[in-house]
Amino acid sequence: MVLVFVETENGKVRKAALEAVYYGYLTAQKLGTSCQALLLGNAEDATSLGLYGATLVHQNDSLGFNFFDNQVFSAAIAQAAKKLEASVIVLSHSSNGKSLIGNIAYLLDAGSVSAAIDIPNTDNGFSVRKGVFSSKALVNIDILTNVKVVSVLGNSLQINVVGSNAEIQQLTLDVLQPGIKVLSVDKLQSNVTPLPEAERVVSGGRGLKGPENWGIVEELADVLHATTACSRPVSDADWRPHHEHVGQTGIAIRPNLYIAIGISGAIQHLAGVNNSKTIVVINKDPEAPFFKSANYGVVGDLFDVVPKLTEAIKNLNA
Amino acid sequence: MKLLVCISKTPDTTAKIAFNGDNTKLETAGITFIMNPYDEWYALVKAIEIQEKWGGSVSVLHVGPSENDPIIRKALAIGATDAYRIDTEAVSADQVAFQMASFIQQHAFDIIFTGKETIDYNGAEVGGRLAAQLNLPFISFASHLDIVTENEAIVKRDMEGGTETIQVNTPFVISAAKGMAEQRIPNMKGIMTAKSKPLNVVTPQPYSSKISIVSHELPPAKKAVQYIDPENMAELARLLREEAKVI
Known part of the structure; x- marks a missing residue:
């Protein structure tokens, strides 16, 4: 059995x-x-x-x-x-x-x-x-x-x-006495799909220039019903919470769709995301190594491209 | 406090991976081996920080042949007190954990650290197996560890979309994730003193591994990237729906 x-x-x-x-x-x-x-x-x-x-x-x-x-x-x-x-x-x-x-x-x-x-x-x-x-x-x-x-x-x-x-x-079982005590559990609001389970992930990197610019990432994630993530430098700088960090030292994920915005694609980042089924890379630097691992690439200014993509998906859904 | 850090040897993150003729083993020519980053950056450094504050000792434990000694010496250079190397090739998580736990049973440690996983076989199994054989609590993916008294600790543990805060008494097994400590680079004094610190060789116990590697493969090559005009995001949206079928 x-x-x-x-x-x-x-x-x-x-x-x-x-x-x-x-x-x-x-x-x-x-x-x-x-x-x-x-x-x-x-x-x-x-x-x-x-x-x-x-x-x-x-x-x-x-x-x-x-x-x-x-x-x-x-x-x-x-x-x-x-x-x-x-x-x-x-x-x-x-x-x-x-x-x-x-x-x-x-x-x-x-x-x-x-x-x-x-x-x-x-x-x-x-x-x-x-x-x-x-x-x-x-x-x-x-x-x-x-x-x-x-x-x-x-x-x-x-x-x-x-x-x-x-x-x-x-089923009857002998249950052990606990050896630890859980003092508290701090969780995200329950309407967000946790990253390891998310089918679509929209992820932002240093190219966003600061936490105040995350609105465009969140709007794109919203129309895609996606979970947001970030690269290591972003979580290290406290622009985004630690649990959003995907990559080798963060969480490894394999969603159906991974959209990387302003992330250059260091090998440590790829280690956590390159099992994603479809990867979209948006970066203004045509030499960004991430393009080699992408299915679709957009070389352009993310502050222009991302809102346009959000609009295009809204139109598609309409 | 008596602290133990289990360390493993892995290929460098940037290593190009290839396998030997029958694909059962990693082709080691041209590969730089390092201490597994989670073991080094988080587990070892945290143990040293605790020892600096609370006194006691930090021992490192490794399963592998003598050619791995440079990795053990590096741990001593970063600040470990002494080292034990169980003199046998590491072949699987169950074998490594069995050898380590059999050694630990002969000694008394307050906290046994591992990294959250190794970056080669990515199994994350050794900590749980150690805890089971030693019959101790196991806290995995710990991102913070605060020692409250010599026999009580508060740990934060990462989980899907959040963290748990846990109180635990020593002895326990803990696997270390990012956040627990900051990487330390060994200084010249550390490197010099490491040479004279004890590196004890331990005879392995008889054991046969419960798994065996049949073959390795490299993943199929990815299709070349398809570039989309940044002015034409409608086209990208269409491709994601009709070609990739992901939205």
Whole structure:
């Protein structure tokens, strides 16, 4: 059985969790087994996990899952995997998923691969594909153990409806006492799609000259229903909040559309964004290295070009 | 406080990546290797800052052969007190974590640092595996760490679209992200004293890796960029809808 750990946010299933369930479903199809989901806590839309391939949702809503403690969650997921005799455990490659994968794999004496971009090849073993060297190369890794743990990189596969609403079953688990105390959680307003999940991202660099000029970036993001991001010098100068920084030391993303405005495209920036499916680069410097990685390039003054693009998209939508 | 920083060796960010004949290993000719930036800039420097304020020691721990010693000496030059090198080739996250945790179990450290991930295999798995084997709390992607007392810390952790503030007692495992500290360049005195600091060689434990690399590939070459007239943004909007199908 393939068991998928489902992440939630504000009492709802996260998009990354739907992708993980669909990945689990495709993997289970290949292995000739079923895909089931594990929900720790509550989600009002948990039955919808069935649409993406979970035949059953196991739930434990102990108070211990109200905040994220790596040890508590890892122990519970490993325990559930043993109890339900799961052979493959699928996680989302989110900040929590990245924290959990090594811990769960150790507890299950399992081999693990994080940030998978494709369903496993099971022709000869169990081989998982991922990007390496900051997406300059790809690797196929064989997991040699009976139990396998895989995390799925966001926006790696297009989810489809393959089933109907799933039944929810309570699962008894021994929940550990937490070893940490979460004092506060500071989040963006909930109507903004977090960067790792965003399908469209509009990103600004030093070319914008100052934080007071971000209006044109935000207006373009608005008409595209995109999330805003920025380059490292911009977050270092505090023009934009730290969590908007995409690139090697910031967040790595792979949206369908990445629009880079006034960003030259240093290799450290590219490392975090060059997996985006379509890249648009707007820069007045025709020598900007970013153009080499772009699908569409506009050499021009961003203060002219960006409002025109916003207008053009508005007209297209009208 | 007794602090430990786990360090890894990676190709330089700007290295051109190629693989050997059967694509199982990185072609190392012509590549400059560095200390993994998250280990160096954030984990190591933060540990040194804590040691400067609270006293104690900063040990560095590395899994790899003796040819990696220059990377360990650099950590000593930046300010680590001593170093341990587990004398075996690093082959996977589970193997590295197992070797490191087996060593750590023989010693008592208050805080065990890793970088948030390595820039080669980008796995982010070692911290979690260490914490599991050592049965300790693990806080990942920490962007701030404040020591309140010798056995209590406040940590800020990055997550999707925000941060969490966490209180934790020592001992614990923490993975360091940007924001935790500022990069330090070793000075001449550091480089000179590093030569005489202890670099202890540790015999590895028997272990076989739970994964194996089948093959590497380079991504397909990208199509040449299509330039759009800056006066014709309607054309760009049309292409994004009709050709790229992304809006």
